[in-house]
Each structure stands twice: as structure tokens, then as C-alpha cells.
Amino acid sequence: MNPSTNAPDAPLRSRATPPPQGPIRPFNLPEVRADKLTSGLRLRTIQRSEVPLVSAALVLEAGESLLSRQAAGTAVLTGDSLTGGTAERSGAELSEAVERLGTGFQVSTGWDATSISFTCLAERLDETLSLLAEVVVGASFPPEEVGRVRRQRLAALQQRRMNPASLADDALAEAVFPPDHPYARSLSGEPGSVQGITRDAALAFFAERYRPGAGGFVLVGDIAADDVFALADRHLSAWKGAALPLPELPTATLPGTRPVIVVDRPDAVQSEIRIGLPGPSRGGPDDDALEVGNSILGGAFTSRLNMNLRERHGFTYGVRSRFAQRRHGGTFKIGTSVQTEVTARALAEAEGELRRFVSEGPTPSEVAQAREYLSGIFPLRMETTAQLTARLAEVLIYHLPDDHHHRYRERIRAVTPEGVRDAVGRHVDPGRARLVVVGDAKRIAGELEDLGLGPVEVTST
């Protein structure tokens, strides 16, 4: 490319072709410092001084996949009640103290971990950490707080059952995993299990799983790394406990025959479609090829699925696919919401795109474009202190190498079309994929049956 054509004041010779790019400026992720506090807690810090903010995340091996079906929801409920009070303060007083500092503790529980995160002004980090320590050392789970959170969770489950998208996600999970597998249920449990979670259960879960030996702490922002180490160590020194072992999960396998599951939602104007399978764990050798492959199939706006279902046919506002990779397996899922009248056609198109993609693989130019897309948007995922914190937290939760993100673009750029085809072929078998449609059964069941993808099984909510 001739650099002179990219001079800022060069006349525009023609609008007809995209302009040449300018000189590339390298993007380097800031350096991560790794330490271990005296309590055994792993510490990762990044110093950045552009903004007077600090973001932090305390991650713990306290996810829902630890729990049996009978106890499902205990991790979520424990996380939600965590800021309900401490030895020194009621829940209301704690909220008041934290928010007066201009911040708040976000507690979020997933399958693999619970994370307590916040972003505050750098000058208020010391006080915020002292409150965080008060919580992780001495959360008291007052009975009225646990009782209220349980009631909130039960009402939230009721909301899930009336939301077509979450209804479809839950029906797919149930179809893809065996009943004794945690991933067969929704993350926050089921009404029967949540109803039975007591304060004692939350206290016990807290005592067993909120331990520095099984956790990690990330701090990113406007503070010198030496200060951070001393500060974190000082505040968290009273917190003790070694990691407990994590249970193994059952393996998920699917037989080759399947029904098309229709969850009836009478008079619905759209149908929620899901196609899904069990997927690989996070941190395996195929991760990068799968990410590139998914971007081409249904991850990016210009993916095959979206170009077909949205831009060619106008069936939907959008369609996406994704691999949700967890510590012990995960899922692969295509999801969209389409006009009722075109349900069967849309399912056939989506299923066909999946089959074609798995059998033929991507074209070299698709792979080249996806590599550029993923490596280009990488800096955008690493822009803010909160984003950097979240990325480092993943490294700790999944025990990824410390240079995992630093080498991301290098790995993505090494992905080949053959590599994508092979990796997708290893993990995605379209013939076994489960098909779920949430919609108006009386209008869609017949056409779905005619597709011949499997016998239609109608369930009501």
C-alpha cells in the first residue's frame, strides 16, 4: 500500500474503494503483577494512572456447580445475602457506609465462581477495602435478610418462567444435560430447592467456600503496585482458610435420536428458537479455533446465521451463537426470536447453516476476517479498569496462564481454516443437537413436524 495516499490532506481520488489504512500503532496490555498474600489469596494487579479510579474483584470458587439438585440455588442465595450484615453492622448500615464512598459491592454468582467487585475513586480505596474485609471475614447472614433474599429469588424464578427467552434457555438446558447434572437446571435453582435453603445452609456454604486459599483478588487502577500489596495484605490478613476440593461433574452425552421440543406459549407473536449441545470446558487447546469459528457462524453481526436469518430473510431482529465454556464442560447454543409465521423456515435455515458449517468448514477469507475482527476488538475489551479487572478475574477462576490475555492476539492470528473445521467437528455434532421452540404450539407444531428434524413434543409451561 502506498503510504502517500493516506496523507491527511491528499485529495480524495475516488470514493469508490475503501481507503487505505494508516500506520499501525502497537497495543500492549499493561503489565500484570502477580503476588500471593499471607492468607494464601492470589493477587493480580495492574497500575494505570489515566483515570482516578480503582476497580477490584474478589473471586471465589463458590459457584452453583458445587451443589446437588436438592440444594440448587444455595450459592446464588449466599451471594445475594452476603452484604446483608456483618458482626459490626446491619445490612442497611453496611450499604450506607459503602455508598457514602461512592461505590457499591456487586456480588455475582455463576456456575464456577462468585465474584465480589467494585469500582471506586482511588482516594477511597483504603476505606472501601476495609469494608470489603469486614464482609468476607464476618458476614453474619441475619435471618430476616436471608428470608427476604429467598423470597426475592422465588419471585425471580416466577419471572423467568414467564419470559420467553429464559424459558427457552431453561428448556434447552434440560434437554441437553442429564437430570443429575447441574447444568440441566437454571443457575439460580428451582422453586423446590430454593424454598428449602435455610440460613444455616448459607452460613455453611459461606464457611466452606468463601476462603482465601480458593480465591483470587484483582486490583486495577490508579495506585502503585507496592502500595496495593501492603494495603490488601493489611486489610485481608484476618481472613483465613484453605481451599476445599471441587467435586467432579457427571459427563454429559446425548443419544442420537431427539424430539423437537415445543414449549407452548399460546398466542405468542414470536417463537424463541434454540439449538444446543454440551460443549467443551474452558481452557482447552481448541478454545481459540472455536472462538474464530463461532464468530463466523453466529458470533459477529456479519456471521452466516445473522446474514441469512436477519439480512436476507428478515425473520428476526438478530441471531447469535456461542460457546459457554465452564470449568467442567459447557454448552454450545444458537438462539434467536422469530416471527411466529416463519418459525419452521427459520429453524430449518439455522439448522442448515449449522450443518453446512460443520461439514464444509469456513472459507479462508472468512477466517482471515474473523481473526482481524477478534484481534482488533481485543483492546476494546481491555479498555477500562473494570474490564481489565474482569479479564484478570477469569484468569484466576479458570487457572489460565498469567500471559493468557497477553498472548491472545498471537494465538488468534495463528488459527487456520483447517484448525477451525477440525475443532468445530470435534465439539459440535449437528445430528445430536437439541431443538427447542417456545411459541404458539397450535400455529407452529404442524410445520415443525413437517421439517422431519424429529418428532414434535409439545409441553406446556
Add this chain to the structure above:
Amino acid sequence: MFPIRTERHVLANGLTVVLAPDRAVPVVAINLWYGVGSRNEREGRTGFAHLFEHMMFQGSAHVPKGRHFELVEAAGGSLNASTWFDRTNYFETLPSHHLDLALWLESDRMGWLLPAMTEEKLENQRDVVRNERRQRYDNQPYGDWDERIQELVYPEDHPYRHTVIGSMEDIGAASLQDVREFFETFYLPGNAVLTLAGDIDPIDALARVERYFGEIPGSDADPPPIPGRHDPGPVIGGTTRDTVRSRVPLPRIYMAFRIPPVTDPAFYTADVATSVLSDGRASRLYRRLVREQELAKDVAAFAFPLATGRSLMIAWLNGYPESDPDELEAGLVRELEGLQDVSRDEVARAVALSETRLLRQAEQLASRADLLSMHQQLFGDAERLNGEVERLRAVTPEAVREFAATTLGSDNRAVLTYLPGEEQG
């Protein structure tokens, strides 16, 4: 980064350019605000500003259909657009060596959109938008809440009476002729602000902007006035109500109020009052209704930054399955009116939370660029953004009390109640 320093220029064709260099990361955010939104729509064409936004991604004279997204994604960029009451914004963030690509794409659709418009593309995007409406409104519990609230708060001749998404019928009626007229009326350089934030050199960047946008002709004609009567008065003039029985999981109450527009200094009082009510767990609504009384499962409130006549504040709460809707409403009224005894500490807490939030918004290049565009478009001064924290700090407890007394009473209240059950009628 702070204060954010900008350079501002106006091209000969009227395009306002805001340059906010920050070379920490080799990324640039491009943000283009057009001063047109659903408020500008004529009768029978509700939803058109948003449908038009979709058409802006269907190619232009030199960009074939589908290429816009393809080129930006292949350059490693992210992109989107959004339509709201007062404006439509288009934005992309990409590696800074692809700045020219973004400028080329944005200038091509600002200057040369119409030659690429076809009936087939319009048909396709009418379908996509109708599916967007089905997905977000018609197939969702509570999905029509904003349609109902807007009708309760604004009179028939107010531009905020109808929603941004518009009606199914109007979306279906949009024609290529409408596309042409809308483009020629509103998509003019003089009706737009272009902001570049991030890895740019201002002199170099301005020359590039001039190169791509400079040849787009300007227009002496101002856009036509916004239809309707803009100021319906400071209060609704009573309590307006709508009660809906439908397939919803939990009873839910929305309460809405007319408040001063974002361009009025009094808007900051409304903003702080809203934070006192609903920001965080020490907020009034959470503390009292969720935590102490266990009346509500959750609560929320927002003061929308709207510019045309009167803006809108909304509070809502979800009850539990067995909740009595009258008790829910009475509880919410009690806390809103109770704001008349707000304390200094409560205001300080609300301002502290807002300060952190503002910093976080400005930290991200894309939202920094959007905020700069907004302040330039609404106030003619992008750097006004730097004074936001001070303006919030200046709000006194007395002002919040006065706001509660004059604005949150029964003479300015719209109440929308959803009850679980089967639809009637």
C-alpha cells in the same frame, strides 16, 4: 484524562467537529449525533426515525449492502447506532489506523445514501424492525409499558406522546419516498455533530474529516420545526391511570412525572432526587420498600435527559405474587412524597455515587465520545461535560425537598399498574 480537552471546528458545510485526543491506547471512537429522533416524526409515520437508522446500514452509493458491517468488523471494530426521542447516534470504535475507514463510511452515508436505497432493502428492514418490536414489546411481559406511560404523561399533540419504536402499522407504511424526504430534511451536515475521541492528532484528524466530509453540500434551510406543542406545562394536572391485566409474573407499578428538560439547570435536582430514591441499597426506595417493609421485590427510578419541553422521571417496583397493588402504590407514593424530608447525608451519598458513575462513563472512549456529542448538540459546548460533577454537587437538600413538593405530588402523577391474569376484552 480530566478535564477532557477538546478542539472544536465547524466545516464550511455546517458540520460541527469535536476532537478529543487521548493517545493512551491506539483506539479511536467515532460518534455522530444527528439532531433528529422520534420527536420529529409526522403523524402516521411513528417509528420512522428508527427505521431510517436501520436503512443507514444498508449501504450507500459507494458501499454495497452488507459491506458497512463487514468492513468495520474486518478492521477489528465494533459499531452500532441508536435512535431516541431527540437524536439518532451512529458510532464505531476501532483501531486508530482504521480511522479513514470510519470517516469514509460515515461520510458516504451522510452524503450519498439515496442512490443505494431500494424497495427490496426497505422491505427487508421493515421486517427486521417489526421483529424488533415483536421481540421487545409484543412478546414480553410488561413490554408495552413505555407506550402506556407516554400516553399518560404527554398530551396528544406532544412529540413524546409516541414511542421510538412506533406502531406496527406505521412501520409497515413507510415508503422509499419517506426515506428520501427524511434524508433530505434531517441528514444534513449542519444538523450533526461528529466527535472523535482517542488516538488522534487533532491537526491530522481535522484534515481527514475535511477530506471525507468537506464535499458534502450544506444547506441553508433549517430543519422544520418539531411538530406539536412542546411545553405542555410543568405538571400533568392530576393523576392519570392505566391498569392492565395481562400475562405478567408479578404485579408491577410504574409511576411517572413530568420534570424539567435536561437543558434546564433544575434537571440536576431531578437527577439527584432520583439517585436519592433508587441508586444503591441505601437508597430510599430500596431501604424502605425492599428491605424494611418487604413490600417490593425490587425498585428502580430514572430521570431521562430529554430536551423537548418537558422531560420524564419514572419510578417502578415489582411486588411479590401475593402483593396487594393498592399497598404497593401507597408505599411508592409514601416514599416519593416523603422525599420532602431528605437529609444532607442522603444527598451527599447520591452525589458520591453519581460522581463515580460519571468518571466510569468518561473512562470508556465510546461513551466519552457520546457524552461530548451530547453536550455539543444540546448546549453548543462539548467541554461542558467537565462541569457535570460540580453541577450535581451544587444541588442542595432544600432544592430536592422543593422538587419533591412541586413535582412528585398527585397533580403530576401517571400510574400504570400491571396485574397478573388473562387479558380482557
